[in-house]
Amino acid sequence: AQKVTQAQTEISVVEKEDVTLDCVYETRDTTYYLFWYKQPPSGELVFLIRRNSFDEQNEISGRYSWNFQKSTSSFNFTITASQVVDSAVYFCALRGISGGYNKLIFGAGTRLAVHP
């Protein structure tokens, strides 16, 4: 079975603080893909990043960085110097071959509130 766990339900920080959102996944697949999506208050789901299971390189995009560790089945997301516009619900998701690659399995999401 495939599963994504985001243990942090809500996080509250003050602007300019760094914040890390945790994501732990379960899969028996050797080939799989991990994703992060952002859902701002307006409601749409915005794609942030995709990582395949063979690429454990960390990735940085501006203030965003992602740490993928297969050994601990984790794909954590860090926002550096957070801003009020980062306030949103963030979802981690998994897509694997046992699901026919056909569906994204989402975690429950982490609600991030960034206060001025």
Add this chain to the structure above:
Amino acid sequence: DSGVTQTPKHLITATGQRVTLRCSPRSGDLSVYWYQQSLDQGLQFLIQYYNGEERAKGNILERFSAQQFPDLHSELNLSSLELGDSALYFCASSVRTGGTEAFFGQGTRLTVV
């Protein structure tokens, strides 16, 4: 803007009624997915179509059905609506199946009263 268009944005209807949600995928995308987001169930995969054919089914109720047309747009039909069907329904599209990322529309918020 993801390039995925969903209509309508909001829908209010009574129990027992039937509604149709529409999705136009991004240009060039052959695969369309439908998801339901509710407070108690989170984001749940409903169904996927690829180039007009059903590819995968998730937790989709028998009262719900979908199709993808030759022009690749898709419709999700919800019938005999119940209060518990109130949710945000998302459509997503991707170039193909596999590990590619899916881009989501803005969703249709369905309220059943």
